[in-house]
Amino acid sequence: MIEAAQFVEAARERGFDWYAGVPCSYLTPFINYVLQDRKLHYVSAANEGDAVAFIAGITLGARGGQENGGRGVTMMQNSGLGNAVSPLTSLTWTFRLPQLLIVTWRGQPGVPDEPQHQLMGPITPAMFDTMEIPWETFPTEADAIGPALDRAIAHMDATGRPYALVMQKGSVAPYELKDAGRAAKREKRESRDVSRGVSSDALPTRNEALQRVIAHTPLDSTVVLASTGFCGRELYAIDDRPNQLYMVGSMGCLTPFALGLALARPDLHVVALDGDGAALMRMGVFATLGAYGPANLTHILLDNGAHDSTGGQSTVSPEVSFAGVAAACGYASAVEGDDVSLIDELFASPQLDGPRFVRVAIRRGTPDGLPRPTITPPDVKTRLMRHIAISGSNEGAR
Numbered sequence: 478m479i480e481a482a483q484f485v486e487a488a489r490e491r492g493f494d495w496y497a498g499v500p501c502s503y504l505t506p507f508i509n510y511v512l513q514d515r516k517l518h519y520v521s522a523a524n525e526g527d528a529v530a531f532i533a534g535i536t537l538g539a540r541g542g543q544e545n546g547g548r549g550v551t552m553m554q555n556s557g558l559g560n561a562v563s564p565l566t567s568l569t570w571t572f573r574l575p576q577l578l579i580v581t582w583r584g585q586p587g588v589p590d591e592p593q594h595q596l597m598g599p600i601t602p603a604m605f606d607t608m609e610i611p612w613e614t615f616p617t618e619a620d621a622i623g624p625a626l627d628r629a630i631a632h633m634d635a636t637g638r639p640y641a642l643v644m645q646k647g648s649v650a651p652y653e654l655k656d657a658g659r660a661a662k663r664e665k666r667e668s669r670d671v672s673r674g675v676s677s678d679a680l681p682t683r684n685e686a687l688q689r690v691i692a693h694t695p696l697d698s699t700v701v702l703a704s705t706g707f708c709g710r711e712l713y714a715i716d717d718r719p720n721q722l723y724m725v726g727s728m729g730c731l732t733p734f735a736l737g738l739a740l741a742r743p744d745l746h747v748v749a750l751d752g753d754g755a756a757l758m759r760m761g762v763f764a765t766l767g768a769y770g771p772a773n774l775t776h777i778l779l780d781n782g783a784h785d786s787t788g789g790q791s792t793v794s795p796e797v798s799f800a801g802v803a804a805a806c807g808y809a810s811a812v813e814g815d816d817v818s819l820i821d822e823l824f825a826s827p828q829l830d831g832p833r834f835v836r837v838a839i840r841r842g843t844p845d846g847l848p849r850p851t852i853t854p855p856d857v858k859t860r861l862m863r864h865i866a867i868s869g870s871n872e873g874a875r
Contacts, residue, residue, distance in 0.1 A: 666807070
């Protein structure tokens, strides 16, 4: 058994200063220790996949321009590993955004545990093997911590992909929580719905909305992250700029990814281009963004009420007030409507004390012959990291 401080301080010496996850009793000492150290950062995620995507955003921002620190740790119980499979296989693996995983081994063979862990316990090692994530058991002796971290870092640096430490019961001694270190509480905001009630044919197109976004996101001070599906493909077709990244897979993970980047790079204005299907899939992240989101984060949801890239099947978005959800979750401003000029107004509005949100209803459909990006995900990530390493306004978000 080790002390929480022994591992966390050894990790800090190696640049790990960001933590995110969903609690497990095995992880309690770590979480309590990190929460009470003002130089470390812990984000309580709505689910394990959001935590993985958030740390991926931290990695993108930190490796893109910070000299010290910036490595991230994602912590979870193995029962939640299934929630993290999508971003682990289609975000961190695809874009080569490494992170250290600490996953508790509930239901470990031979160790009595609750019924819900009886299946996941035995198959946890196989899940890591299947996802091509090398793993080892969490160190339980002080002199084993450094070598374990060094092995993890060597793999992460060589491959750009995650490494896992699987924590057995009783690995870390208890650590008392005296200061919960919660995110700053924000007052609930009012949402605005300024829809004109126009027919679907009169709604703006995605192209028109993206043109407005491009006009307000200069290369030297903004980063634009585009959601899975036609949003990223159409943005690429309009103008493939070095300050843009096109998400593939990882549906719903764009916004926690953007949150990580915005916190890692407060000198940049980070714009997350979301879709209604993706937002509905991981709506819990609205609460995380409302609690932790900084002023340099802008969340734009282009809502056509359909899964456009898979055949146009309808979503339930017409029944949802996304702005109402954002306002209730603590966003600094939240507006929705069917006029593309809302995007202009959003960027013209003054900086507030948290993230801004706008949902714009758009027309269904996509231009014929829409190309797929020819730049690969690792290359678009590397290009963006190089770009933001030399970019960014000292004045912060606009």
